[in-house]
Amino acid sequence: MKLKHSAGFAAAGVLAMALTACSSGSDSGDDAAESGDGAISGDITVLTNRTDLIDTTFQDYKNTFESEYPDVNVEFEGITDYEGDVSIRLNTQDFGDVLLIPNTVSKDQLPNFFAPLGSVDEVxxxxxxxxxxxxxxxxxxVAITGNAQGYVINKKVWEEAGITEAPTTPEEFVDALQAIADSTDxxxxxTNYADGxxxxxxxxxxxxxxxPETEQILADTDEPWTEGEEQYAIDSLLYDVVDAGLSEDDPTTTNWEESKTLLGSGEVATMVLGSWAVTQVQDAAEAAGGSPDDIAYWPMPFQVDGSFHSTIGGDYKNAVSKYSENPEAARAWVDWFAQESGYAESQGGLAPTVEGELPSTLSxxxxxxxxxxxxxxxxxxxxTALSDIYDTAEIDLWGNVYRQKMIDTARGAADGDKASYFDSLNERWSAARAEVG
Known part of the structure; x- marks a missing residue:
């Protein structure tokens, strides 16, 4: 596989909520806790969204890390609604020592909450x-793992419907889903509509x-939901799938945890998710009495110059709270987690280190x-140019509200059609661009 571009992935956040009013505080990097012999020491609390791993895998991480840093004690705090709860806690100084940077934090807000790890070139x-x-x-x-983008399939179901090759166009993708509807149960x-x-x-x-220039192109576009634009192509595919009746009957009753079992067992055939989801669905398949080999990962059905493409980028990033009382211990955990824990490999993700290998999940x-x-x-x-636009337009590109409204429109639960809904998005977007300049 070819790496199309080597620049950093432009992380985008959703609405910034109430994160703009925090004080700058002091730079905790100057007063790291050390024991008398200079060894890194202290208690640190690590916030994580992986509530499913705290009592198992993360305890193994804790034991191994503390064997290397015997003067450090690590405690975990698992948070189910990570984005919502942590975004609120950022308005205080009580958000642990190490935490995953919420998507609600825009780049210019990073210094308000987190200690710098070094220059971009150094890191x-x-x-x-x-x-x-x-x-x-x-x-x-520092990324906990890296992800490719595409969709997870139950390969056994797709083959039962006669489809053995990845669709190359949106039309082929919708036709493939129709074949699944016609020939399987x-x-x-x-959609996973309910969890959002x-x-x-x-x-x-x-x-x-x-x-690679997609974010700049989007920021410079007045009407992204117009045929020929990338945003139109992506959202139009989701709309068309729902409009054709190829998704669940009642999206308001979907459940994320259950969806992994449904896909793993073959009751569901397809979900658009990052490559991070593959191992979770494979585990669910095995738990349901199926085979992990039934689960595969394919690129989105958009070819350019005859080739498939997949956007890659980091998953959540571990960061050190600028208010940590033991920042050196916190930084030690960040580095150890990325370099030695094996988390990325276990999750089927791209390694966050520069020499990482391709995971088997992307075979x-x-x-x-x-x-x-x-x-x-x-x-x-x-x-912050792009986030300024979508915040002003109140179109949560990285959230769930506007796509839930799109699904409701496609299934007839809201007024309008694709043309009218996309026109309304374009009007809000162009007005926001004019407002933010």
């Missing part, structure tokens, strides 16, 4: 995806058509000749 010598959480040449986060596509956040996974596919990508696209960072001084 990039060891880690990938550094520019995604950087501001004014300072890096603030499976639900062709599952999985709908943001569609946005992660920007770049598969427009290439299908090799035979398909998929080219990776890594998104260009915004030009200096324009880091």
């Amino acid at each position: 990039s010598e060891t880690y990938r995806f550094v520019s995604e959480q950087a501001y004014e040449d300072q890096a603030y986060g 499976a639900t062709p596509y599952y 956040w999985p709908l943001s996974q569609w946005q992660g596919n920007r770049g598969v058509i427009a290439g 299908e990508f090799e035979s398909l000749g998929v080219e990776f696209v890594e998104i260009d960072p915004a030009p200096a001084g324009e880091e």
